[in-house]
Amino acid sequence: MSADLSTPAAQNSADTADKRFTASQWQLIWWKFRRHKLAMAGAVITLLLYFVALFAEFLAPYGTEHFNGDYTYAPPQTLHLDGDGLYVNGYTATIDNDTYEQTYTEDPGQRISVGFLVRGEEYKILGLISFDRHLIGPTEPGAPVYLLGADRTGHDLLSLLIHGTRVSMTIGLVGVALAFALGVALGGVSGYFGGRTDTVIQRLVEFFMSVPTLPLWLGLAAALPYDWGPVQRYFAITVILAIIGWTDLARVVRGRFLSLRGEDFVTSARLDGCRQPRVIFRHMLPSFSSHLIASLSLSIPGMILAETSLSFLGLGLQSPVVSWGVLLQDAQNIRVLSTAPWLMIPGLAVILAVLALNFAGDGLRDAADPYKK
Secondary structure (H helix, E strand, O other): OOOOOOOHHHHHHHHHHHHHHHOOHHHHHHHHHOOOHHHHHHHHHHHHHHHHHHOHHHHOOOOOOOEOHHHOOOOOOOOEEEOOEEEEEEEEEEEOOOOOOEEEEEEEEEEEEEEEEEEEEEEEEOOOEEEEEEEEEEOOOOOOOOOOOEOOOOEEHHHHHHHHHHHHHHHHHHHHHHHHHHHHHHHHHHHHHOHHHHHHHHHHHHHHHHOOHHHHHHHHHHOOOOOOOHHHHHHHHHHHHHHHHOHHHHHHHHHHHHHHOOOHHHHHHHHOOOOHHHHHHHHHHHHHHHHHHHHHHHHHHHHHHHHHHHHHOOOOOOOOOOOHHHHHHHHHOHHHHHHOHHHHHHHHHHHHHHHHHHHHHHHHHHHHOOOOO
């Protein structure tokens, strides 16, 4: 019996079925991925975070070197709107004669205008084009505007948080790229050749997996010379994270290669005269590339947490480099918990980024699984 295609719903269903039969693997993955609402939300948030990282100088009201020592631990200001536009109230500082503690209260008599695309410190967009406009900030350059409060030196926390997004989000990319290359290369060689090569590589994997992760991080990070500059430490941390993070992927790739090297299409490629690199990279790896992409996306949160943990403990990145972990160093004393809780906001940024990446990676893994409907 043939299907009745007289109704629009039946026609749409038939068209959808036809598209699925002719669609590529990546189209099928995308169609399935976009039905996963949490994964789509995670992907959107992740893209927004990388947009912030890319244009941090434009989005931040101030640069990383801008501070005002008269407003240490200044609380967040509230944005107000009236007929003249956006503004915040200034501060009135009072000092306790007994404890010498400085406290701030909003002073309605001090009006500080806030605008969009205002002039400020000059910077270079993408390191190429000189520009002095900022998305939001005081209309009078240098006026004290602290929408998320200030830290212990008078830096604007919102600006530091935006600038820290670049380091914290990109260190995950660099570290994951290195770990991915090591995992695929060593795992592929181990599974494809087998024998003594497999034995040596697997013993190396087991050695790295047997060492407790946190002490290894601490030892390697503490071994970095103290006279190294921020950029050198930045790349050294990425290498350290990559050395630790490649073992799980290597095990997965090895298992896939062991199962695929006896398949008919691999044998056909060999009989056709294909060299070993072509067999590996043109025939074997593409057969489970969707799994590799999913593993890659799920590895980034671990790298972000590792950098944040090391920097929080004072063994990772150090000032003047700005990252979420470096910003959280100020959240280790009791004063932050009692009088300046806004300094813990970078921790919320870490949680948001890790959850978004995990949701997106989870959805990608499900979408790439051919055995799930």
